[in-house]
Amino acid sequence: xxxxxxxxxxxxxxxxxxxxxxxxxxxxxxxxxxxxxxxxxxxxxxxxxxxxxxxxxxxxxxxxxxxxxxxxxxxxxxxxxxxxxxxxxxxxxxxxxxxxxxxxxxxxxxxxxxxxxxxxxxxxxxxxxxxxxxxxxxxxxxxxxxxxxxxxxxxxxxxxxxxxxxxxxxxxxxxxxxxxxxxxxxxxxxxxxxxxxxxxxxxxxxxxxxxxxxxxxxxxxxxxxxxxxxxxxxxxxxxxxxxxxxxxxxxxxxxxxxxxxxxxxxxxxxxxxxxxxxxxxxxxxxxxxxxxxxxxx
Numbered sequence: 001x002x003x004x005x006x007x008x009x010x011x012x013x014x015x016x017x018x019x020x021x022x023x024x025x026x027x028x029x030x031x032x033x034x035x036x037x038x039x040x041x042x043x044x045x046x047x048x049x050x051x052x053x054x055x056x057x058x059x060x061x062x063x064x065x066x067x068x069x070x071x072x073x074x075x076x077x078x079x080x081x082x083x084x085x086x087x088x089x090x091x092x093x094x095x096x097x098x099x100x101x102x103x104x105x106x107x108x109x110x111x112x113x114x115x116x117x118x119x120x121x122x123x124x125x126x127x128x129x130x131x132x133x134x135x136x137x138x139x140x141x142x143x144x145x146x147x148x149x150x151x152x153x154x155x156x157x158x159x160x161x162x163x164x165x166x167x168x169x170x171x172x173x174x175x176x177x178x179x180x181x182x183x184x185x186x187x188x189x190x191x192x193x194x195x196x197x198x199x200x201x202x203x204x205x206x207x208x209x210x211x212x213x214x215x216x217x218x219x220x221x222x223x224x225x226x227x228x229x230x231x232x233x234x235x236x237x238x239x240x241x242x243x244x245x246x247x248x249x250x251x252x253x254x255x256x257x258x259x260x261x262x263x264x265x266x267x268x269x270x271x272x273x274x275x276x277x278x279x280x281x282x283x284x285x286x287x288x289x290x291x292x293x294x295x296x297x
Contacts, residue, residue, distance in 0.1 A: 075105040079193065082107055082116035083238075089114050093187040111184060111191045123235045131155065133259070134243065136169065138211075138218065141239035143232070150259050150290050157236075163223050165236060169211060170219045178208055195220070195237050205230065207237060258292040260285035266292035 045065035049057040058068040082089055087104045091112045102118040125141055131148055132139040133155075142148070146157045146164060154168035180189035180196045188200035197207040205222040220240075222233040260266050266284035285292055 076108045077105045077116050078109050079107055079114075085116075086119055087116040088119040089192065090117050091187075091190045123231060125235060125239065128239070132243070134245065135259075137245040138240065138242050140167070140236060140241075142236055164229070165223065165233060166221050168219050168221075170208075170217050172210075172215065172217050175217070178206075181208075192234060193238055193240075195240075197234075197237075199230075201225075205233060207233075209240070211242075259290055260292045261287075261290060268295035 045060040047059070048067075049059050050067045050070075058070055060066060061068050077085070077087075079089055082104065085104065089107055089110070090098050091114050093113060098115075098117045104116040104118060107114040107116050127144045128141040129144055129146075129148075130139055130141050136153075142157050142165075143159075146159050149156045149158060154166060156166040157164050178196070178198065179200070180186060180198045183189065184191070184196070186200075188198060190197045190199060192207075195207040195209045197205065199205060202225060205225055207220040207222075209218050209220075211218045218240075220233075220237060222229060258266065263284040283293075
């Protein structure tokens, strides 16, 4: 009886040793275990959603749980078409903030990745004044509560005593290439209605547009930078347009209020008895106001 039990113990120990040897052998030679041969279960992605520019949403998918690609834009507008539908143009690489729900369409024909979004705070320009300079061939609108100060080859817009914006004619051959002219793809540069706006400086904003065939340029500067004034600056630039130059010899006489810097800039029709200011002033040009006096006969 004892011999039988002893034999059973020997057999059990032998079997155990064989099993251990098999496991060690399998691990050493990399033989896969049964659980490793079973097909891999698919990974469950998190239930996140990403909003696309057109307002739709896409979720995570695939073995790496990456967001699916947004659908291509179903609509494209030109810059003028965007403005005509009450939208505004936003450079997606710029500094303007916009809401996904305000997206209208992509903007085509521009050198920036721009989109058209709803203009929630449209600046009403119906009461704005118009500055017109026929000598240099341009006009631009400005807020009705701002005032104009003229200088030679330039003018500035003031709100009270604070200079807000100025426009000046620059010689491009002397000034050279601007930063945005050299690096048009810089995220701080924006192309807007023919202007190149440099938004990089937090203290002043400069914008440049070609003038007289590219030999010169019109430089616009925003001297006080806030988010609201940036919008005003762009709205002012949107009203800027070139007009035909008027030669001085084509005008029979300068009207009251014409900009002048000396008496040579003012004249009446050539006949005896003509005088300025009804004979009450000695100078044809009021140098304090830089305005020609009215002609009397």
